Amino acid sequence: MVSPSDSSISSSTDPRFQITFDIVNWEQFSSLACTLAHLPQGSCHWGKQLSGGYNLVRFLHLHDAQETTVVARVPLRKEGAMSEEHDSAISKRVESEVVTMKYVETHTSIAVPHVLHYSAQAEENVRSPYILMSKVDGVPLSSVWNNMDNDRRRHVLRQVIDILLELWSHRFDKKGALFNGADDSLCIYSSSLFEDPDDTEIRHRLLTTSYSHAADYWLAYANAQLHDIDESNFGSDIKPYTHSQAWFMRSLIPALFDPSIDVHGCPLSPGDFHSQNIMITDVNSSHLRITAIIDWEFSGPDFVSSFAQYPLFIVDHPHWDNDHPLRKRNVRDKALFDELLLEAEQNCNLIDDLQLSHLISNSYSIYLFQQAMYFPAMYSSVYPLPFAYVFGNKEDFSADYYCALMENGILNKDKKHFNWEREVWLEAQQVLGEEVVGRNLTKKEFQDLMLKYQDRFDKNGDVSRWLES
Incomplete structure (x- = not known):
């Protein structure tokens, strides 16, 4: 049962946490867990809770002989009524994560939490989709990585590489999300099914399964972004500049993405392979080990160029200052990662195959490109990085470059169009x-607004002429 001390959410400023907590029937959830464990009702109590970007996690302690702890995870909900599309996106997210975890558990040696029970729908008793899973041993790598000595870091990175190489060997014919078909066979559906229709940052609902390689996918994505710029924020005085930035990003695609590297299929890619999702134990010994990879949300087959990137915990954050103290450490860690990956490829006789080590060591430009494309809300701060990477950091002439494109170059016609708007x-x-x-x-x-008030405008004015056009 829920104890008084656990009856309210932790002091978080995100309103979704309290909304989600209030929606879920935690007593029914604990009763379900007791039933599954063949325990009398009430033979458990709720413990610590955690909140992430997409889920609320609570630990349920069973009163059995082993004093088992299980993990209950429910998707965060927004304030107000949810649309059917929103609910559908959450349900598909839960369904695909469970299918992915079961695939990894069955077909690889990678340790993941064991799914005890789940529902992709908001069942009447619990009132929310959920996953009930085993608790894995250890602590997140993120809690100890910064204080590790070089020997321990080497030991961890070697295990990380073993995991990546195993995922690298599992290939699928499409980019997308794993689901079970009607006959329980594995299917791949578009990962755009996960997109929240209420999220204003999601504008390009591309069917990921429609593209055979990354170059075509990113070209479609960039074209959708240009279309979005044209259709939104009518009359904005910064649209010519925003349009030229997006045009420049699209122009990089042929140089960044080689279609030939996707001909052997899409490797299975973890959606958030970061240090907080890598659990380790024996952290104070020289034989610390990774016990599990948790959080397989948004995972699935992805293009080689997206898979072949450094683990995020040794990559510089785009917002870091040039003198950030972790930059030098990341340089050393990436060099060590390159060394260990090449060694592992040689030991596995992968040297004659498409080398993951070569792709990852040359992945920084693609990483910057994807950061700028995926996070339009941070465009002004993330975007200059690909430009600086292409043209060098000696002199910032991006403003002159874009002005040249718009004033006398290929985008002059577009600028005139936006200026008229x-x-x-x-x-x-x-x-x-x-x-x-x-x-x-x-x-x-x-x-629509201008048509409503059409009679109030001069027939020879800009508004009337624009409506006629």
Whole structure:
């Protein structure tokens, strides 16, 4: 049963945690766990709880002879009524994670939490999708990595490499998410099924299974981004610059992505292979070991270029200053990783195959590209990095470069188009007022608004001419 001390969420500023906590029937959840463990009802108590970016996690202590602890995880919910699309995205996320964990547990030697029970739907008793799984031993690598000596770091990285090489050997014919088909056979569906339709950052719902290699996928993604820039924020004075940035990113794709590396299929890629999801034990000995990889959410087959990247815990964060103290350490760790990976490939007779070591050692430009493309909310801070990587850091001439593209270059026509939209928007705001004509209208919203008040505009003015066009 839920004890009084556990009846409220920890002091977090994210309102989703309390909303989710209040939705779930924790007493029914604990009763379910007791039933599964063949224990009398009430033979358990709730313990510590954790919250991440997508889930609320609680530890349930069973009153059995082994004093077993199991992990209950439920997806975080937003305030207000959820749409059917939103609920569907969460359900598919849970379903695919369970299928992926079971695949890894069955077909590899990689340790993962064992799924005891789950529901991808909001069942009447628990009132939420959930996964009930075994608790793994150890502590997150993130809690000890910074204080490890070089010998222990080498020992950990060697185990990380063994895991990556095993995942590298499991190939699928599409990028996407793993599901069970009607006959329980393994199927791959588009990973866009995970996308939350209420998330304003998700704009490009591409069917990932439609692309045979990364170059085609990223070209479609970049074109969708350019289309989004054109259709959103009608009349914004920064659209010419934003458009030129996105155009530049698209121009890099042929140089960054080699279609030939995807011809042998997509390796199984963990969605968040970071140090907080790598559990280790015996941390104070010279034989510390990885006990499990947790959190397989958003995992699935992915293009080789996305898989073949350094583990995130030895990669510089895009927002770090140039003198950040961890940069030098990461340089050493990546050099050690390269050495150990090449050694492992040679020992496994993989030297004649497509070398993962070569791809990872040359992956920084693709990492920067993906960071800039995936996180449009951080575009202004992440975006300059690919530019600096291409042209060098000796002199920042990005503003001159984009001005040249827009003033006299290939994007001059686009700039004139956006400038005209700006004039149309300014006339509309002058006639109708700031309360009516906002700054974040899409092109369709602006058009509908202008049609509503069409009789209030000069027939020879910018708004009327724009509507006629």
